[in-house]
Amino acid sequence: MFADYSMSELGAIFAMQGFAGLILFSVFVLMALGLAIIFGQMGVINMAHGEFMILGAYVTYLVSNFFAAYLPALFSAYFFLAMILAFIASGALGLFVEWAMIRHLYKRPLDTLLATWGLSLILQQLYRSIFGAREVGVSIPDWMMGSMPVTDLIEIPINGIFVMVLAVGISLAVYVMMFRSGWGKQVRAINQNRVMAGAVGINTEWTDRMTYGIGCGVAGVAGSAFTMIGSTGPTAGQLYIVDTFLVVVFGGAASLLGTIASAFSISQAQSIMEFFLSGSMAKVLTLLIIVGILMIRPQGLFAMKLRK
Amino acid sequence: MKANALFTRSEMIGFAILACVIFLLLPAVLDTFRLNLFGKYLTYSFVAIGLALCWGAGGILSLGQGVFFGLGGYCMAMFLKLEASTPENTAIQSTPGIPDFMDWNQLTALPWWWEPFHSLTFALFAVVAVPVVFAFIIGVAMFRRRVGGVYFAIITQAFAAILTILIIGQQGFTGGVNGITDLRTLLGWDIRTDEAKETLYYVNGILLFAVLFAAQFVRRSKLGRLLIAMRDQEDRVRFSGYDVASFKIFIFCLGAGFAGIGGAMFTLQVGFMSPTLVGIVPSIEMVIFCAVGGRLSILGAVYGALLVNWAKTTFSESFPELWLFGLGGLFIAVVMAFPNGLAGIWVEKIEPRLLKAFKKSPAPASPAQQSTPAE
């Protein structure tokens, strides 16, 4: 298939394709980080993860409308405020859900799956009742939708760079929180031994609530960022949930580094295969490879040794 | 109560009541259309019974039961589709005699792996065998490596996603998103008529009871007690010298076989099979049927499937704009307030009172009162 092209063309295409893989990687990281925090650190299966993301997207939609109507001069910068508000909105909803529902279910992790599935149905219908069944169009500032020509053939999409920077930034923030802060120590202590953690005076209830809230908040930021590349509608969250869970499980649930490593390998595999195969087959092959590796190494790429 | 009998007395009563509900009460009060709907709901209860064994007794939560339900259903649908695609019926096609969707996708001959499905015997065999073999492969890979709990749940979910994408992507062979539609006759017997629907309802009911008896047998056998021991203390069972993985594989395959039968009955009663029954959403819904019924109880699983689906239909007919609120609320309520589902309510709340009343006044409780869990 490459016979007709010059070396420079091929080089450019492979560079672009590598970049496409990196964008996909960043998207996966953004999707999965919130879930990795909740699922990995708390053992809660949050099936409503996609709906928390879409809440962030709707917040972005509202903020963009507000700026367009009242502050058109600042429109090009609204996105940053939107992401902060998305974090706050999704995080607050997360705190409420933890208080009302999740905290009663810590001893029954599989039950959290059913309860959050019910929650996701309710949230979907809530979005539909408020924003209508149709997708809403989120206007993105012009500077974020353009592309940067590097050479004649290579063009770098700016929203791709934006997503990548965001992914790196949030990963770093989560890393610092988890591994360099007192709160992170508490979270990890609870993850390893809840009873002992409580016995040494860690407020497990409060820590759990904050962990869940922050996980949901990160999902909200991801949803906000995805308005640049995807659709915003009541059921759009469902598009992300399977990939998200696979990334987290493939990485080894308790390890944030594993999540990033798995996002990287899955995205690269998928983007390379998409280039040589049809999109549908690439997807199936990627999933099969993941399942195959999980059969050989069921604990995921990076597993933490834990006592039961 | 003898320890080794197949039933305890209260289980015996439970089976009898369910038989009355399915064979007498529902046909008496429902018209053919509603009865057919309940027949459809009952096909889900095959899956729910399998889940009650795997999850409730064995602690193995599979989020991919839709895969097995779908495989069983597709095997049946392939046979029926071949029967419906006679050269006379498909004369309008460029290649008469093959299923219509193949013709639309430029296939000019039947794929080799469709050929055996000309035989009903083979198809019926495949309805059970294909899901079981598939479950066996997954089971060996997973349980031999001691994968369990949440990981297992999510890996099975990935299987559901893969199979859906595969079926949709290979539409020349599988019918794609549309599924295999327009099924008409079974060995010349028109399955679309009202009489056929009623007959199929009873066939479905009888098969359901066969499956229930098999499940009950497993539960009451040594295997069933080992499963519960494994669920609660897997390592101790392993250290006692039992091969834990084999038991898990067996129960997982059994659940898959049940689901396959359910899928085949679904195809017969609804008249088509589509990938929307294979994917992640239906698989999770099937777990919810089981949870609502009470994950420990095989009878509860049947009531759970009936209740949730009936609620779904009723909510969506009465409040089409709002019914998801009701459904979501139901799931949350069951998990939060009634973790043992309908069976829990029955055992904890209703049965003790009935027994008390029974002891005070020797008059037997009427079946109508006892059938409340169905409502």
Added chain:
Amino acid sequence: MTDETSKKPNSGVNRRAVLAGGTALTASLFLPKQLKAAEYPTAEINTTGLAVTDDTVTIGILHSITGTMAISETGSVQAEKLAIEQINAQGGILGRKIEYIQEDGGSDWPTFAEKAKKLLVNDKVASVMGCWTSASRKAVLPVFEQYNGFLYYPTFYEGLEQSPNVIYTGQEATQQIIAGLDWVAKEKGAKSFYLLGSDYIWPRTSNKIARKHIENYLDGAKVVGEEYYPLGHTQFNSVINKIRLKKPDVIYAIVVGGSNVAFYKQLKAAGIDMTKESPLVLTISVTEDEIRGIGGENIEGAYACMKYFQSLTNDNNEAFVKSFKEMWGDDMVIGDVTQAAYLGPWLWKAAVEKAGSFDVDKVRAATPGIELTSAPEGYVKVHDNHHLWSKTRVGLAKADGQYDVVFETADLVEPDPFPEGYQ
């Protein structure tokens, strides 16, 4: 927001009054004959036990209002309700007001079959307006044929079907595709095409027809790529790179649903400026409804080929757009399928009145040859094969979310659901 700013809101005007005005206007367009119920005794016009009383007739509306398809199907429901309200304002059908029972297909094909059966068997509806995806139509088709129901199906679709129990008010594939390809080859000199679609029967069949037409009927044109992505796919950077490599003159895109939004946003972000028409983007799956989700600025410069655009300038359409917005809000947009759904109740009314009966067999017999001079898209006629004769148009997407009509076929295009030479 991508809302049309050209239309002034009717703020301060009583909504009812406006509505009445709108209906009166439409009413005059539809040349009503006031038919008295008394002239048509119920026993004579309904011999098969349908839900017809001396004052009312009940029909069904069967679309997804929950699940992923609700995004697309909402417009159809709104159009059908508008048509029903307008017909009732004119005095109904054979002197009877239309009542409707709405059921939710829930984006799930077995549910569609279940609800279709409920409407036909339990509610005995006289006809059904409904379905959107091919899969839902295939699921309900056996039910309609078995219980002899009558379905008006609004979506443009892949063809290869002709049921005595369905009237297809949207275009079948050849009607929609061939005129557009001819146009792009003749006017834009397109020689190479990249076919892209979501992975299911409509895009695949449509691309098959497109490929045959490109290879056999367009001089020197060729297909340089054909590719499908799963429904709901949201990452199109790889295919965009492949398109860059192949440098086609035309990207022929049949992407649907949430994928649509992702595809056009990423196409724009990748630096492919559609207004430069190199490559030119030609789609048959993006109506004004979808553009709301995509954002007009992200699809500006693409061409769409279908039978109806909201911006059509004729009296019928202006009245239709006006009453639609009065009923459902000023920010509504109307796409091809929405307009086709609007035709359903009117076509049924015309057929019932021609037959002088609600009996499905008589309505069916009366249906071929029914004409609507009042359709927003212009004049349409029902073909013997239950599809509509209609014009095909090409629109150029503008930043405000509307299309400029740049081409329309001179004559009505004959529907041909089983096209010779394209299979």
